[in-house]
Amino acid sequence: xxxxxxxxxxxxxxxxxxxxxxxxxxxxxxxxxxxxxxxxxxxxxxxxxxxxxxxxxxxxxxxxxxxxxxxxxxxxxxxxxxxxxxxxxxxxxxxxxxxxxxxxxxxxxxxxxxxxxxxxxxxxxxxxxxxxxxxxxxxxxxxxxxxxxxxxxxxxxxxxxxxxxxxxxxxxxxxxxxxxxxxxxxxxxxxxxxxxxxxxxxxxxxxxxxxxxxxxxxxxxxxxxxxxxxxxxxxxxxxxxxxxxxxxxxxxxxxxxxxxxxxxxxxxxxxxxxxxxxxxxxxxxxxxxxxxxxxxxxxxxxxxxxxxxxxxxxxxxxxxxxxxxxxxxxxxxxxxxxxxxxxxxxxxxxxxxxxxxxxxxxxx
Ligand code: COI
Numbered sequence: 293x294x295x296x297x298x299x300x301x302x303x304x305x306x307x308x309x310x311x312x313x314x315x316x317x318x319x320x321x322x323x324x325x326x327x328x329x330x331x332x333x334x335x336x337x338x339x340x341x342x343x344x345x346x347x348x349x350x351x352x353x354x355x356x357x358x359x360x361x362x363x364x365x366x367x368x369x370x371x372x373x374x375x376x377x378x379x380x381x382x383x384x385x386x387x388x389x390x391x392x393x394x395x396x397x398x399x400x401x402x403x404x405x406x407x408x409x410x411x412x413x414x415x416x417x418x419x420x421x422x423x424x425x426x427x428x429x430x431x432x433x434x435x436x437x438x439x440x441x442x443x444x445x446x447x448x449x450x451x452x453x454x455x456x457x458x459x460x461x462x463x464x465x466x467x468x469x470x471x472x473x474x475x476x477x478x479x480x481x482x483x484x485x486x487x488x489x490x491x492x493x494x495x496x497x498x499x500x501x502x503x504x505x506x507x508x509x510x511x512x513x514x515x516x517x518x519x520x521x522x523x524x525x526x527x528x529x530x531x532x533x534x535x536x537x538x539x540x541x542x543x544x545x546x547x548x549x550x551x552x553x554x555x556x557x558x559x560x561x562x563x564x565x566x567x568x569x570x571x572x573x574x575x576x577x578x579x580x581x582x583x584x585x586x587x588x589x590x591x592x593x594x595x596x597x598x599x600x601x602x603x604x605x606x607x608x609x610x611x612x613x614x615x616x617x618x619x620x621x622x623x624x625x626x627x628x629x630x631x632x633x634x635x636x637x638x639x640x641x642x643x644x645x646x647x648x649x650x651x652x653x654x655x656x
Contacts (some may be wrong), residue, residue: 307424309338312450314354317429324432327470329605330440334427334466338419341448342409342460350415355465365457366446372499373402374444376604377561379424379466379656381433382644387428387656389441390642392417394561395604398534399443407456408445413460414417416443423464425656435639436471440605442485446499463539472536472605473518476625479599480517481584481616482508485524487532487556494532499606502536509535517615519601523584524556530581532556537601537609538563541582542575542630543590546595551579562602562638569637575630584616591621599623608635 314335322332333355340350366372375395380388396417400410420441424431433438443464447457485508488494493501505520512520519535532550533539538560541548547570552559570577590596599611599621610631614621625631639645641653 304524309419309429310351311336311422311426312351312353313426319429322468324430324437324468325434325470327432327437327468329469329472330467332468334430334439334468336423336426337466338415338423338462338464340415340462342462345416347409347412347462348453350419352426354621358461358632360448361450363450363452364447365449365451368452369447369454370498370500370503371447371457372408372444372504373399373406373408373462373497374442374499375399375402375497377420377441377443378604378642379428379439380430380642380644380653381431382653384644385433386644387424387431388642388644388653389420389424389656390654391561391565391652392441392654394564395434395443398559398561399445400499402498403445405493405496406498408447408460411443411445411462420464420592421654421656423466427466428656430466430468432468435643436607436615438469438642440467440469442467449522455469469605472603472607473609476610476612477518477601477642478516478613479519479521479611479615480512480515481614482512482520482522482530486525489525490554490556492556494554495552495558497558505535507523515615517613521614524554529583529585531584531587533558534601534611537603537606539599539601539611540566541587541590541596542598543587544595546576547630548578548579548580550582550583558573560602560604561570562604562607565638565650565652566602566608566634569634572649573630573633573637587614588616588619588621598628598631600634608638616638 337355391459447455448459522532524530601609610625
């Protein structure tokens with residue numbers, strides 16, 4: 293059900309974007325407790341159009357369906373990218389967005405790779421700020437809950453010739469959410485299918501990267517695994533990333549994560565934040581190629597202590613099993629110390645319980 297817009301156009305501050313407010317908030321109809329990821333959306337959304345080489349028609353309006361033509365270019369050839377960001381409330385009830393500039397930069401890196409126009413800061417960041425401010429009552433004030441922010445852009449040419457589109461739509465929608473992966477996960481190390489190859493679009497947050505993963509993840513699920521850990525295209529030997537997350541291994545007193553040099557891995561903002569937190573905690577962090585054989589050898593020697601994934605949606609997610617061919621590495625996550633400490637540190641920063649020494653929280 294969608295709420296009709298009031299006819300009143302309001303400006304929420306000096307250089308503000310025009311806002312049409314929903315006549316009635318849907319918030320009272322929804323419980324913000326243990327809310328599933330990506331199922332509910334707030335009262336408003338942001339929309340902007342790229343037409344004739346410039347961004348125009350920037351506006352915030354009630355969340356509503358789009359009317360599209362069947363020839364819409366994005367549907368046919370996949371010029372479609374997105375980001376994932378989260379907003380939190382601190383103890384005083386003030387709203388903050390976690391590292392939005394990092395996602396803004398990555399969004400435009402994805403745009404360049406997909407031959408799409410860059411979105412300017414005043415639309416991406418300021419638009420997001422104003423949208424979150426308007427719908428800040430939707431930020432759940434509960435542990436492991438947040439407001440997930442989904443900026444995205446897609447080609448809107450009504451034309452099925454294969455060429456970069458000339459027109460695009462940029463949008464931001466907001467979705468209150470609880471934990472993405474509620475329990476520690478079982479991961480299948482993939483040695484047949486590939487997510488990304490050097491020279492491809494692995495480093496871009498392109499919709500097609502996720503579409504291409506569905507079949508493979510479904511196959512892993514049939515075998516009782518939650519997600520796939522992708523490996524390199526040449527030898528299926530070097531691990532890359534898991535479904536919606538980057539991956540870390542605690543080996544002895546070192547945290548190891550695959551490096552980004554082959555451009556097959558998404559440069560996660562949570563990944564970067566966790567590396568900083570690990571440094572703050574005094575652990576050595578190594579970004580390097582990570583062969584599966586090295587992980588198995590470390591496991592067999594009892595040195596592979598903890599394995600976890602990081603992502604905006606997933607935050608920090610524990611991994612209780614890794615299967616590669618006939619080897620299953622199992623972990624007793626109850627005994628872990630490092631991963632829970634990282635998660636707690638990140639949560640504390642996001643919820644404003646400790647000082648934000650790295651300047652990650654952007655006040656709305
Ligand atoms: C995110 O963490 O924002 C992601 O991209 C995962 C999403 C596809 C659910």
